Amino acid sequence: MFKLKVSKSEHKIIKDRLNLVETISYDYILTDDKELVEDDKINIVFNSSEITRVTKLLDLIVRGEEIHIIGNNEFGQKNVESRNFYYFIVENEDVYGVLSNTRLLIKTKLYEIEELLKHKDFIRISKYCLVNIGKIDYIKPALNSKLNLLLKNSEHLEVNRGYLKDFKKALEI
């Protein structure tokens, strides 16, 4: 997504401070030298004193547009930003969105949620489950070609064989 163009000697330091991951294909150029801007890209020219602000800007860019999902629990209706969901699961034809301490009954079909969150790093791992990549703590390959996912709330999910390819693609493997 990003490309950092600074002098070689400062490259690592600035990259660390920006908490930046560079990718081969990118949309944004980050540079402290306006000569290095690329015409067909979005260019952010900064000086080193503005790194903190640039970091926040990057957070915003990555987070993108906030998408809120509405659901209900025993305390009533909640409107939650999508990134806070660990996963969405279908149980008895009802869709639940799982948060760290509670789960919401959501009146939207799972495929609709998937479509809604397709740019939000959610990935389908089975017919009934859509998981937030950002909430995965650890991946254990099982001997039966499935993957066990340990989530940050210590729950376990399983990536079914049929969804393995897409899952790996989502991790850019």
Add this chain to the structure above:
Amino acid sequence: MLFLLNNPGIAFILLVVIGFTVLMGAKIFEEIKLNSALSLKQRQMRISTPLKSFKTRIALMSSAALAPVVAVVIVATIALSPQASLPTGDLVAVNSANDIMDIYTTFQERMGSNYDTFGWGLRTFDGTVGAPEANFDTTNVLTSDDGTENADSGSDDYSGTNNQVIGVEEMDNVLTDGKYIYTMYQNKVQISLAYTTVDGPDVLSLYKTFTFSNEMCSGEQFYPMGMYVDDDYLVIIGNQYNFECKDYETEPGDDEGGETEPSYIEPYYWHQNSSHIKVLVFDKNNDFELQDEYLMNGYFTGTRKIENNLYIVTNNYIPFYDEDVDIDYYLSEYSVNGQVTKATYEDVVYIEGSNPNSFTTFYGIDLDTTQVDMETILGDSGYNLYVSNENIYLVGSVYYFWPMVDYVEVEEPVYESKTAIMKVAIDDGEVEYKGTGMVSGYTLNQFSIDEYNGYLRITTTSGWGEETNNRLYVLDENLVVVALLENLGKPNEQIKSTRFVGDYAYLVTFEQTDPFYVINLTDPTDPVIEGELEIPGFSTYLQPLGEDFMLGIGFGDNSGGTQGLKISIYDISDKSNPFVFDEIIFDYSEFGWANSTVTYNHKDLLVSLSKGIIALPFTTYNFGDSGYSYTSGILVYNIDLVTGFTFNGYVTHAADSADAESAYDVYVYKSKFIDDYFYTISNKYIKVSTIEDTQTILDSIDLN
């Protein structure tokens, strides 16, 4: 690979382990890849939560993957590294047969292998107490009354047995005491009057023949092994067999219809060694009357005689493989003129760590008083006996075994041996166990061992090919190694002969050439190679000729090989620069083939510096165009430490025989001198000539 083909079980386990490790490896790789991608993805998402316990988990998984490999390595290390149970020399008291069974069981468990030794049947004594009965035929050709010659005395100047240690007599098959010549061949011991101071060699005549029964099924067979003679006694030592013969009845229904065959020997007693060692002591001063008879159960290991004390070492294997083994039966026992004494368990000592496969018994016999002292040791026996004037050393091998040898098929389960040295002090017929020492490798023969000034010196060879290591050890009186000289000789070379003379050791190693080493042992704790000589061929026997020369007998030919008999004299007056003073080579190519028993039996060699001769049996076999010919004789060289060797004669016994056929069955095996006369002994004749001209026969007697 051959090993795996021979052991499909192990190959399968190995395959499973490899498969598991590969699978685990792939899983670890996959896990690392997935989680690294997840981490990168989350960083792209600007979520910076480190993966929990990633390293711990990978470490755990790696351990799991490697655990079987480690397990296999550990098992293989234990299984394939030889374990030895080495004798510590410490003594363990034994009180009963059960103690021995316990020792055996513990030893087998420690070795992790069922390594049994095989024994043969022993017999209990059934003799009657009293004066010994001569159960052999005595033929008196001459009697004391026949003439005056027999009353005349012999000469004091005669050749004795070529002993290793001065004062320690070795048993031999031909002896002389200056008057008589005692010969032993097959089942006969014959006494021939050979020389008197009055009539010289003219008296040569057969005096007495003892014929022992060697017929199967005759009840008792005696095979003489050797003799000792001194001023008082003629001692004959032999094996006594008791073959059980039974009528053989064919099974009913056989074609022959149950006819009775003459007889057969009960297979139980089919073995090479005897069940008894018998010692017959004849009184020389009473016309060779049988005076005492000693009988010992077990198998003969060795003997020596010092003055009037006879020492005998025997070995009784205990067949533990037989579940109903009765150890009582194998306990050492002896009888003196029929009076039986059996060792008790309290008499037996076990050397901690040794293989409890047999009873080794050291007997000290005082021939004057018939007093017998015995020391019985439970443990490995030995194969090389060295006896000094103070101690008996019995040297044997301790093998290393692969503990899983019963489950793993290996080509060479024994890959290294150590030598255990058992020391038994001797003093005027008394024997007492002193200790056990341990060195690497194996000893070649009795000349590999020597005791000097309280130190024991021993040479050993271990390993084969590139791994060969020749060592010289010096041990103190407690058999603790105080010095070691290693890697003697060139790569691949093995020790072929050793001779210790005072402060020096002379050593021959061989593979292609013969390095002759002079090793200075003046400081027993710091032996140093002082001189070295490299020549073709090799000596299998070394004998000092005075202080400055060493006689070497072995193999060598004229083209630098070993296809011939070679007799050399090394000049060792300058220890740092030994050189060949003179040598004689009998190239096989000139004879067809030739052989001298001296290359392996030092007692067949006659060396006398005072008479200036060496004499040795020499047999040639020719398969030339004119057909097969065989010549057996005694080769005699004059030896002079200024001029070297000069040929004296080749004394054969059949050359002048009218009966041409006899040429093929005359075997000349010994030579002796009395005064200036030279006696050659064959299975058929004793012939006498002069030392000056050995080939001209003066007189001859027929021994048959």
